Amino acid sequence: MGHDIARLHHVGHIVEDMAQAISLYERLGFVVPPPSCPAMPRHEGAAPEPFGAANTHADFPSSFLELATCVEDGDTSRGLPADARLVPLEAPAEVLPVLVERIGETSANLAACLDRFEGLHILMFSSPAIDEAAARLTAAGVRHGGVNTVRRAAPHGAKVPVETVRYLEIDGDAPGDRPGAVAEGRVGVVADMDADVQGSRDLDHPNGAVGLVEAILCVADRELTAVQQRYETYLGRPARQEGAARVFDLEGAALTLVPESGLAAFLPGERPAALPALVGCTVAVRDLAVTRDLLRGNGLPLRETPSGDMFVPADAALGTAVLFRPAPRPPGDSRPRR
Structure with missing residues (x-):
């Protein structure tokens, strides 16, 4: 029987300056x-202005990396680029206040x-059966x-005009936890x-x-x-134990828990900004040598993990x-790894 939570859906990188973050990811x-970004007029007859939260994605076939930032009403100090797409809020009058409140809550969480x-x-996981996952939780x-x-x-x-996204957010148990957040941030489940x-x-x-x-x-x-x-x-x-780490094996991916005392060995030179904290994410690439050359050519510092993964350290990646x-080789591909 398959699991009702199968793989990683996406991780979200919360940034101060969206334009700077996009520039970094392009260099990566x-x-x-x-x-x-949502937009609303500040007063009747005015042009819509950004507010709430802005985001974008680096997309893969079944997952993505998200960049997100919060934007106060009419405030572009978060560095929204000139080509940011403003999405005017259009909803019935009785629904609009609730929609605005939810967007405000999202911005406050960011x-x-x-x-x-x-x-x-x-940190969001992907589910082939999200209603079953919700009931089990x-x-x-x-x-x-x-x-x-x-x-x-x-x-x-796309063959359809509208994309439907179904998701749930896990609430923390500690006093003062915000709805939809646990100690390390926003964790939840999204339908495949x-x-x-x-x-x-x-x-x-x-x-x-x-x-x-x-x-x-x-x-900790x-x-x-x-x-x-x-x-x-x-x-x-x-989870299974792998040295000091605890690893949850998912379909084609993993969640790795690392104790603070083991982080420097797992990711040489890294220190957590807080605890608990999502300190990194790993993407699979077709050819690691090509990726290495691109990153070096773009002036990014590189380190290597004991397992042979290559990484750009946190102090150079916001x-x-x-x-x-390296991505798994297709069946029958016997070319040597580089």
Whole structure:
């Protein structure tokens, strides 16, 4: 029987300056389209102005990396680029206040993340059966906000005009936890992507990236067992031990828990900005040598993990280590690794 949570859906990098972040990700070799941001007029008859939260993605066939920032009403100090796409809010009068309130809550959550540190704060898993996942989490005593549904225009070239996204966010148990957030940030589950819709996006990255294959969560040593048990409940599967780390094997990806005392060995030179913290993510690439040449050519510093992954350190990547790993070879491909 398959699991109701199968793989990584996306991680979210919360940034201070969106234009700067897009420039970084382009230097990292990703294709990143202009960000989108909700917009509303500040008074009747005025032009819509950005507010709430802006985001964009570096997309892969079944996952993505998200860049997000918060934007106050009419404030562009977060460095929205000139080509940012403003999306005017259009909703019935009785619905609009609720929509604005939800967007405001999202922006407040992003701002709280930035108060901790600039870096990864979002970890979302992909589910082939999100209603079953929600029921299992409820039965296990995991608090969450239920399955939400949002719809947005599908990318040009998709067979359907509207993309439907169904998701849930896990609530923390500690006093003062914000709805939809746990200690390390926003963690939740998203229904599997529509392959046709995702395939209509630009998936051809100069660095050869083909998928998100790992998220790395650093925790205090004394909290490692408790966090492991928490994620065993979330994911419905046990972790395995790999040195000091605890690894959850997913379909084509993994969540790796690393104790603070083991982080320097796991990611040489890295230190967590806070605890617990998502300290890095790993993408699979077609040819690691090509990726290495691109990154060096763009002036980015590189380090290597004991397992042979290559990474750009957090202090050069806006607060998160970005790792690169060779993608699995297709059957019958016996060419040597580079």
